[in-house]
Amino acid sequence: MISTPDINDKYPDTGVITDFIHYGAVTSFFGEISTVECFEDNSLVKKKLSEKSDGGVLVVSGKKSKKVALLGDMIASMAKENGWSGIIIDGYVRDIEILRNIDIGIMALGSCPRKSRKEGKGEVDGIIMIDDIAVKPKQWLYADINGILISAGNLELET
Numbered sequence: 001m002i003s004t005p006d007i008n009d010k011y012p013d014t015g016v017i018t019d020f021i022h023y024g025a026v027t028s029f030f031g032e033i034s035t036v037e038c039f040e041d042n043s044l045v046k047k048k049l050s051e052k053s054d055g056g057v058l059v060v061s062g063k064k065s066k067k068v069a070l071l072g073d074m075i076a077s078m079a080k081e082n083g084w085s086g087i088i089i090d091g092y093v094r095d096i097e098i099l100r101n102i103d104i105g106i107m108a109l110g111s112c113p114r115k116s117r118k119e120g121k122g123e124v125d126g127i128i129m130i131d132d133i134a135v136k137p138k139q140w141l142y143a144d145i146n147g148i149l150i151s152a153g154n155l156e157l158e159t
Helices: 006-008 043-049 072-082
Strands: 013-016 028-038 057-061 069-071 086-093 105-111 128-130 134-136 140-144 147-151
Touching: 006 140, 006 147, 013 057, 013 134, 028 086, 043 057, 057 072, 057 128, 069 105, 072 086, 086 128, 086 140
Parallel strands: 028 057, 057 086, 069 086, 086 105
Antiparallel strands: 013 147, 028 140, 128 134, 140 147
């Protein structure tokens, strides 16, 4: 179990992201960041989460669109099976009654029942902005019920 307040106290230069809601069964997670930037099209989210991961966290910039969900139960289940520890969606998710039972960290701004387009548009592993925080591949993300922290590298934490 990690504590983002304790981590931020020890490492005050970590970037802080707030206002995200937990939807997955895991509410405390961390890992190396991969990114996807897309707008109302989750094709690249699905493609990235279909890759094997050693506990990574996918951070998705959906540009805060409320019109569609960028993640649902089937892609979240696939991500868990492929070894991802968490998914952050700067946008919306769906199937939340099922997401709550999938053993992975999932945070988003809200829920929307409409599925996204599938046009393959967007960018994988580029720099994305969430609020005023630049999120880059190979950085590390730490999340719990208090919020999200972004670090330049893997932090030394007491366990």
